[in-house]
Amino acid sequence: MAIDATPASFDDVIQGPLTIVDFWAPWCGPCKMMEPAMEKLEQRFGDKIKFVKMNVDGNQEIAQQYKVMSVPSLVLFRDGVAKEKVTGYYPEAKLAHYFERKINE
Numbered sequence: 154m155a156i157d158a159t160p161a162s163f164d165d166v167i168q169g170p171l172t173i174v175d176f177w178a179p180w181c182g183p184c185k186m187m188e189p190a191m192e193k194l195e196q197r198f199g200d201k202i203k204f205v206k207m208n209v210d211g212n213q214e215i216a217q218q219y220k221v222m223s224v225p226s227l228v229l230f231r232d233g234v235a236k237e238k239v240t241g242y243y244p245e246a247k248l249a250h251y252f253e254r255k256i257n258e
Contacts, residue, residue, distance in 0.1 A: 155204040163215055172203040172230040176221045178210050183242035184225045190245035201256050
């Protein structure tokens with residue numbers, strides 16, 4: 154199960170070799186469509202990637218800090234540093250390919 158980040162816990166939960174933060178919102182249709190794929194990907198890659206969810210509602214400061222202008226957005230962190238961001242809906246297969254590439258970098 155993905156870690157639900159809060160403003161207080163955010164800096165701690167992004168630590169680690171490879172972390173994906175899913176910036177989402179409860180009202181976001183594409184976020185709801187992507188949720189089952191993210192759950193499957195977490196089962197598949199959970200031993201190599203830490204999965205974190207950040208609800209942007211009420212947490213705008215963190216979203217702005219990482220230039221998240223729309224949801225869903227996935228921000229990839231290496232050792233607590235944001236390295237890149239992908240925005241919008243992506244199917245499971247495309248995300249799996251992306252995650253595999255990032256693990257092997």
